[in-house]
Amino acid sequence: MKYYICDMCGARIERNELRYVVKMNIFAAYDAMQIELSDLEKDYEEEIHKLIKKMEHMDPKQLEEDVHKQFVFDLCRKCQQRLLKSPLGRRPEGSKVSDELPPFDVDDFLRQIGSG
Numbered sequence: 682m683k684y685y686i687c688d689m690c691g692a693r694i695e696r697n698e699l700r701y702v703v704k705m706n707i708f709a710a711y712d713a714m715q716i717e718l719s720d721l722e723k724d725y726e727e728e729i730h731k732l733i734k735k736m737e738h739m740d741p742k743q744l745e746e747d748v749h750k751q752f753v754f755d756l757c758r759k760c761q762q763r764l765l766k767s768p769l770g771r772r773p774e775g776s777k778v779s780d781e782l783p784p785f786d787v788d789d790f791l792r793q794i795g796s797g
């Protein structure tokens with residue numbers, strides 16, 4: 682691959698250009714359970730069998746996505762800046778998201794992280 686494509690705007694990102702990677706994990710959240718003595722005395726075998734039966738008729742892909750899904754995106758700097766300002770794409774009323782980028786020296790950045 683000679684270049685990347687920004688997954689947000691479609692811009693071409695050359696291999697020597699600064700590229701950002703966004704990893705997004707969406708997973709079912711649960712609160713830690715408080716286990717009571719009565720919970721330990723229950724027989725869960727039947728409940729587990731019912732759950733397995735129910736899952737047999739479900740789409741495996743949908744089941745997996747209901748529990749956990751990961752996305753990985755390549756972004757150009759412009760889109761990285763946009764994402765930092767509004768990670769969920771929401772804008773407070775009356776606010777403007779500027780397309781103007783703060784100054785950034787790619788070569789200096791690469792030298793600082795030791796790969797330039």
Ligand SMILES: [Zn+2]
Binds near residue numbers: 688690692757758760
């Ligand atoms: Zn972009």
